[in-house]
Each structure stands twice: as C-alpha cells, then as structure tokens.
Amino acid sequence: MAELRLYNTLARRKEPFRPLTAGQAGIYTCGPTVYAPAHIGNLRSYVFPDLLKKLLRVLGYRVTHVINITDVGHLTSNEDTGEDKLERAARQASRSAWEIAAQYTQAYLDDLERLHIEPPDHLPRATGHIAEQIALIRELEARGFTYRTADGIYFDTARFAGYGRLARLRVAGLQGGSRVELGEKRNKTDFALWKLSPPDARRQMEWESPWGRGFPGWHIECSAMSMKYLGRGFDIHTGGSDHIPVHHTNEIAQSEAATGEPFVRCWLHGEHLVLGEDQRMGKSEGNLITLGEVLARGFDPLAYRYLVLNSHYRKYLTFSWPALEAAATALTDLRRVLWEASDRSDTGAPAEAVAEAASDTSCSPREEELLEDLCDDLNTPKALDTLWTAFRDPAASNAEKIGLARYADRVLSLDLFDFSPFQERPLELPGGVGKMIVVGAGLEIPEVIALLVQAHVLARRAKNYVESDRLRDEIKRRGYIVRDRGGDHYEVEPARPGRRS
C-alpha cells in the first residue's frame, strides 16, 4: 500500500503521515466567516481537505473532520481594530447579525454540497462555544500569558518561546513600532483574546465574562473548538496560506501556552486562487465570483472542482472563464469515455462490466499508480493524468477503464459515472443512420437544430465545406455547438454564455 506523504508547513517539507492514534486521523479546517457569500477562491480551500479525508479512508483510517463557522469576532482589520464583520454586514443590511450568520452558513453548506465536499463530522459555531473560549482564556491567564488593556484581554507573545515558528517570523524585527501603532499593546504581535464591548454601545452579539461584557477574539475560537472535538493535540490542521503569519501562528501560541503540549502535528496550507489579471481574489478587492455565478453561466459545479483538482493545492490557480470552460469540456470527455465504455463493454453487457469492476477489491497496477499520485501530497494533476493516460490507451479494456474510474472517484468525487448529460438520437442519413449525441442533462434539442445538423453533415459528406461551415455558424448563431466525433457521430451541445469562440 502506498505511503501517504504530506507537505507540513511547520517543517517546510513532505513528511510521512504518522497519526497520533493508529488507524485514526483528526483534521481541523478553518471555516468561513459567514457575513457574505463565499467566493470560489474561498471554496477552493475546502476541496483539498475533502480529498485528504477521502484518501485517508481509502487507506483505511477512521477520520474525524471539523470545520468551524466564524460568526463572531472576526474584525475588518488584522490588528484587533475595526468593526466585527458580522455586525457590519447586519448594519448594512438592516438585519440581525444572527440572521446574517444563519443565511450565509446555509449558503456555505449548499456550496459544499454542490462541489461534492462532504460535510464535516462537526461544524461548531464560535457563538455556540463561548464558554469553551472563556475557559481557555482563563487557563492562559492562570499561566501568566495575558494582560489587560482598556479594550480587552491580550495574549503576550513575548512570553511564548518560539512565537512565529510556523511562519518563520523574525519576531525581533516586528516588535518595533511607535506607541501610536502599538496602542496599549506590549508587542506588535500581541493579539486580543477577549474584546470588551464599548462602554457606550451595545453589540448584537456580546456575552458576560470574568473580564466584563464583550466577545471573543477571532483566533481563540479555533483553539477552543479544535481541542474540544479532536483533543488537545491532534493530527492535521488545514487552511489558506494567508492564515500562516497571523491566525495559525496565534492558534499555536495560545494552544501550546495553555496546554504545554504540541498542538498540531501537521499543518497543510492551500494557495490562493487568482484572477486572470493577476489579482488576489479577496473580498476587499471586490472580485467576487460566487458558485452561484458559475451555475448561472450554465456550468456544472463539478467543472469547477475539476479545475481545482487540475492544479496542485499548494500552487496558485489562475481562474478565468475559458479555463473553466476547458475544465468543463475535460470532465464531459471523461464521462463520455465511460459512457461509451459502458455502452459497448467487453461483454456487451454494460451492467456486468460495471459490477465486475466494483466488486474487484484488489488494486490493479493503474489503480496503484493513481493511489501513489494521491499519496504524494495530494498530487491531483498527476492523478488526472494517470486517468487520462489509461483512457487514451487503446490496449486498456473497457472494464479496466471503468474499474480505474470507480477507484479514482472515491477520492476525486467528480461524478464520473453521471451519464445524464448524454442522450443519443438517430440522425437520418442517406445510406445509413448516424448518431446525434446531445450533451446537456434533460435537454430537448429543437427540431430546427436537428435539421440544421443533418444538413451540415450532408454538406460535409458532399465536401461542400463552404456550405457545411455556413450551417455550423448558423447552428452556433442559434445557441448550439456541433462537433464531428467520427464514425457518423455528431455531438450537439448548447453554447454557454461566456464560452470561448
């Protein structure tokens, strides 16, 4: 069996995965701040933990996965100043912060489902774990790691040896700064554990605490909730690379200061999605592309999953609509190969070939190779390549392709056996019947399009290319694309808005 190796940000290298408890794996993933719809860049960072979880299961582990919901305490500035993102969104929408949180938590879960990201075993909300956060701050207080300012309780980073180890921060260089910048903070890297509500104003979300009425800082929730569900030390923590210098650095400091034990063994970080113009996709830049927009443009959401899998999670992924179009085409092509393989399987009985492949528990050499790809720090581009190579190999039998795809889809979750996009219609041609393959689930091709396709095919046969091109353009003008797939098979697909050429 292949050995799982993961790139651990703490060590800056790939390391063999060694769980704390044999046969079990605990994973914590920093979840969304639920004040707005997630954009596709946010969603990318939940795909790789999903792959990891499914791969660990294939390898025989029992996995516990936690994703938190940040519904309080995440301020608009990383410096413990600025407004709470939830309170601000509520004010702007003239609604309650609780309603905003409920709405965008549900939207997030809907997005996960569309992308075939399995829901976690635990989905704790920060507002549902105030007592746990207060208890953890009290532990830090008892151990002398906290101090009080006019606006809250802060963590004294100078007291924690090894602060900034994850990010390889040169802390000494960071600690300068004018009194104004520091405010009442002792060190620039210190961060709020508990913020006091302003004496003159009431927040929508606030709680009584030993230090006064207020709300938890953003970082403390992830320490309190991960330790509650996974134990005081656990195996894997994932998040976006932007979490390394502040959020995860602070999580380690406060967790290890409280327990005196190592917090997380392996830290995995996903890289950002960038837009074609080379802009990081952050909400602050206003470059919001949501999964809703992907759907509105006629894409299968799994085409986005394919696009994500086609880049390694630690590499920047440049998003553009043509790149998504190419991913959609590739996914359709993979499904088509399987559809055709199931249609004309070796035994002539598709159901048998599929059943045979599914019941085979041994690992074929190709399945072994695919597993090796995934075990090499989730090398999904390589895994897709292994799949494609098998699909293109004339020596590969249909049963082999089906078996490999079934194996791959346990981790990739691309619905490779979704044949609903394909319908076959006879195409009346002189001297025989061709096939018109309609791509698009539940799609009715208008009769006029079917007639134009037939005329296009006849013109091609007559080598009247001027006419056949004209007819193809006419079909396109009416919103459809026709492709010659050889052997009197013609494929017809509706053109998506924003589609290339």
Ligand SMILES: [Zn+2]
């Ligand atoms: Zn977190």
